[in-house]
Amino acid sequence: MDTFDFIVVGAGSAGCVVAERLTAGQGGTVLLLEAGGTDRRFWIRTPIGYGKTFDDPRVNWKYRSEPDPQTGARQAYYPRGKVLGGSSSINAMVWCRGLPADYDDWGQAGNPGWNAASAWAAFAALERRKADSGAISGSGPLWVESRAGDHHPITRHFMAGAQQAGFAVIDDLNADPCEGVAPYVINTRGGRRWSSADAFLRPALRRANLVLRTGALIDRVIIEQGRATGVRYARGGQWLEARARREVIVCAGAIGSPAILMRSGIGPADMLRDAGIAVRVANAAVGANLQDHLGLDYHYKANRPTLNQQLGTRAGQVAAGIRYLLNRTGPLSLSMNQIGGLVRSTPQAARPDIQLYFNPISYSRGTAGKKQLTRPDPWAGFIIGFNACRPTSQGHVAICASDPQTPPRIVPNYLTTLRDHADVIAAARVIERLARTPAVRAITLAPNGFTPEGADDAAILDDFRARSGTVHHLCGTCRMAPVDRGGVVDAQLRVHGVAGLRVIDASIFPNITSANTHAPTVMTAWRGAEIILTSLYGAS
Template identity: 35%
Template sequence: MFAFDYIIVGGGSAGCVLASRLSENPDTTVALLEAGPEDKSPLISTPLGIIGLMNLPRFNWKFESQPEPYLNNRPQYCPRGKGLGGSSSINAMIYIRGHADDYANWTEEGNSEWTYADLLPYFKKAMHQERGECDWHGTDGPLNVTDAPYRHPVSESFLLATLEAGHKYNPDFNGASQEGMGWYQLTMKDGERCSAARAYLHPVRDRKNLTVITEAQTTRVLFKGRQATGVEVVVDGKMKTLQANREVLLCAGSLQSPQLLMLSGVGDAAELQKHSIPVHHILPGVGKNLQEHSDVVITQRRKKWDTLSFSPVQGVRMLGDFWHYYRNRTGLLAIPPVEVGGFFKSSPEVDRPDIQIQFIPMLTDDHGRNLKIMTGWGYSTHINLLRPKSRGHLALASSDPFDAPEIHLNMMSDPDDMDILVKGLKKLREIYAAKPLQKYAGEEVFPGSSVQSDTEIAEFIRQKAAHVYHPVGTCKMGRGYGSVVDYQLRVHGLERLRVVDASIMPTLVSGNTNAPVIAIAEKAADMIQKSWIQPELALDSEALNQSQIMTEPEGV
C-alpha cells in the first residue's frame, strides 16, 4: 500500500492549486490523481484549439444529460475537461470572478469567511495581472491574466454596436463594477492557454514530495468508521489502494465529486440502495442543488467574408497564420473563441446584471458540432442567464465507477428563468440592429426574423437553449439540511474528507466559474494547512453533531 499525507482526486483547476500549495511544505507528501492524460496536446495550448477539444474524447468526458423536460425533452451536451488542468484545459479562458454580491448569498447559507472581501486576497494571490497591480489585482501569482493578443475587427464592431445601443463601456469586469461591455481578460500567456496545470502544476512537477498519476480512475473513498483513510484507484487496469495519512480531498468537479461520494456509500440512502451500494453515511444533499447557466445563441450571417469560417477561402488564409503561430505565437490561432461581451440587467428593477453575453466572430450551433453552418460567414452571441432559479440533480447510472453519472439539469423549470432569457434575447437584438453591425448584416439564422413575440421567442428557447458548462452546487457548502460540506469544506459527519471544487458553491456566481474555483482552492489550501498546524481546527464538533442529528438514522 502506498501512503501519502494528502490524496487529491482530480487534476483540474482546484486539484492543481492544492497539489502546488500543499506540496510547498517539503515535509508533506501529496498525491494528485487524474483520470485523464497529460496535457501535452497542441490543441490545449493553442487558444483556437478549443474547437477541436469540444469533440475529442481523450481530453473531454463528453457527458450527456438526461432529456430535459422543459426544453422539449432534449438531452444536453455536457463537456468536461479530462486530463491535467481539467476544464481549464478546454475552456474559453475567460477570467471572470462574478459579482461581489454573489458571495454575500453564500454567507446567508451559514458560511462565514466567504464574502467577496474574504476571497479577494485569494483572487489576487492566484493571479499575475499583466496590466499591473492595483486594489483588485495582483501580480505575484502563477495564473497569468492578460488582454487578448489580437482583436478581431468584427469583434470591435460588435463592441461599438453595444455602446451605440446604450450600454456603457467597462474596461475591467473584475474591478469596481461588473456592469457594462468591453474586452474580456483571459488566462493566457505568450499566445498560449494558461490552464491551472500550466500555472500551478508544471513549475513544481519535480518536487520530490509530489506524485502526479495520470490515467488513474478513482473508484471509491475508503473509510475506517467516520474517518477517510484513502482511496481505491485503477491504474493500468489494476486496482491499487492509496492511504491518506491526513486527508482525502475531492476535486473531481460538480458532476464527479458527488458521484464518487455516492459510489463510496455517502449520499441519499434511497439513491445508494437503488444501486445496491452499502450505505456508509447518509447525506441527502449529495448530488442535489445542481445549477447551470442556461444559454441561447443568436447567429447572424454577414455579407462580407471577414469573420472566422471553416470555408476553403478561410483555410487558404489560415496557412500564413499557422506559420505566424508556430514562429511567434501570434495571428488568428492565438485569439480566444470569445474576446468581447459583457453584463447587463434584463430590466431596470434588477439590482445587478443578470445577463452575460459572449460574442464569437463565427457562425456556431450545437456547441460547435454543427460543422456545416461553420463553413459560412457570420457571427454568434451567447446570452447567459446568470442566476437561474431552476435546480437539477445528479444521480448514479449504476454502481460502476466507469459509467457516466446521470445528469438532470432541469433547466427552465422555473418560469422566471424563461422570462429573463426572453428579455435578454430582445436586448441583444437591439445591439445587432445598431449601425456598426448593420452595414454588412445578412439574414438572422437563429432564431430568424419571423420569431418576434415573447411566445415565439420562448418556443425558440425551448428548441435551442443549451448551457455554458458551469455546473455547480452538488456538494453544497452550508449548515442546514441539504448541505454537504461546512464552511471549511469538510464533509458533514465525516473526518479527514473535504470537497474542493465548484460543487461546493451554494449558488452560481454571475459569470464564468474557473477563476472562482481557483480562488476557492487557494483559500482551501490555507484552511487545510492551518488545520494541521492547529489540530483543534481539524474537526468542527458542532457541525459534525448537527449533521448526524439531521441525516443519520439509527443503526447507520
C-alpha cells in the same frame, strides 16, 4: 500500500491548485490522482484548439444528460476534462470573476468567512495579469492576458453598439463593480493556453513531496470508523489502495465529486441502496442542487469579412497557422469569445442579470457518426449570445451502479421555474436592442435563422427551448452550507458526517456565480488549501 499525508483526487482546475498549495506549505506529502493523461497535446496548448478537444475521448469525459423535457427532450452534452488540468485544459479560457455580490451570497448561505472581500483577496494573490500594452501586474502563478489587440476589427462595432444601447463600455470585467461590456481576458501566456496544470501543477512537480499518478480511476474513498483513511482506485488493470494520514480531498468536479461520494456510501440513502452500496452517511443533498448557465446564440450574416473567411477556408487556415507558429498571434491564439459583458436587462434590476457574448464568427454544428463537428459558415457572419446570470432551476446527479466506469445519471431540469422563463425573454430583448443599434446594423446583412427582432415573448421562449445549450458551468452538487440548509460540506469544505474528508471544486458552490465558473473554481481551491493549512498547522 502507499501512505501520504494528503490524497488529492483529480488533477483538474481545482486539484492542481490544492496540490501545489499543500506541497508548498508545511512539508506534508501529497498523492495526486488523475483519471486522464498528459496535456502535452498540440490542440490543448493552442488556444483555438478547444474546438478540437470538444469531442475527443482521450481528454474528455463526454458526459450526456438525460433527455430534458423543458428543452425538447434533448440531451445536453457536457465536455469535462479527463486530462491534466481538467476542464482548464479544454475550456474556452475566459477568465471572469463574476460579481462581488455572488460571494457575499455564499456567506449568507451559512458559510462564515466566504464573502466578496475574501474572494477578491484570493483572486489578487493568484493572478498575474498582462495588459494589451504589455504591462504586467500581480505576481501570482496564473496568467490572465488581455489580447484585445488581436481581436477581429469587427468587434469594435459591438462595443459601439453596446454603448449606443445604454451599457457601460469598460476595460476590465474583473474590476469591481464588474458591470458593463469589455474585451474578455483569457488564460494564456505568450499565445499558449495557461491551464491549472501549467500554473500550479508543473511548479509543484519539482518538489519531492508530490507524487502524481495519471490513468487512475477512483472507485471510492475508504472510510473507517467515520473517518476517511484513503482511496481505492484502478490503474494499469489493477485495483490499488492508498492511505492518507491526514485528509482525502476530492476535486473531481460537479459531476465526478458527488459520484465519488456516493460510491463511498455518502448520499441519498435509497439511491445508494438501489446501487448496491452500503449507506455510511445519508445525505439527500449529495448530487442535488445542480445548477448551470443555459445560453443561446443568435446568428447574423455580415456585410463584411469576419473570421469565417480566415478560418473557414484552407488558405485562411494556412495563413492563420503560419502566423501562429511564427509569433503566437492571430485567431489561433485567442478564444472565440472575444467581447462580452455583464449587464442589467432593465434599469430596475438589482444587479447585472445577463452575460453577453460577441463572436466575430458564425458556424454550424453537425455530426459525423458519433463525432460532433463545428464548421465556420461559408459566408461572413457573427454571433451575439447570452445566458441569464443566476438561473433558479436545479437538477441533480445520481449514480446508477457501484462501478466507477458507469457514467452517472445527470438530470439538468432546465427552465423549470417561471423566473428562468422571464430571464430568457428579458435577455432576448437586450439582444434585440443591441441588434438595432446603428453600430451593429452597420455590419449586418441579414439575420441567419431566428432572432428576437419583432418576435413575441412566446416565440422567443419556444426558440430558446428548441436551440439553447449548456454554457458548461455545472456546479453546486456538493453544496457548501450547514447540513440543515441542504449542505454537503461546511464552510471549511469538510464533508458533513465524515472526518478527514473535504470536497474542493465547483461542486461546493452554494449558488452559481454570475459568469464563467473557471475563475471562481480556482479561487475556491486557493482558499480551500489555505483553510486546510490554517486548520492543520495554524498558518497558511
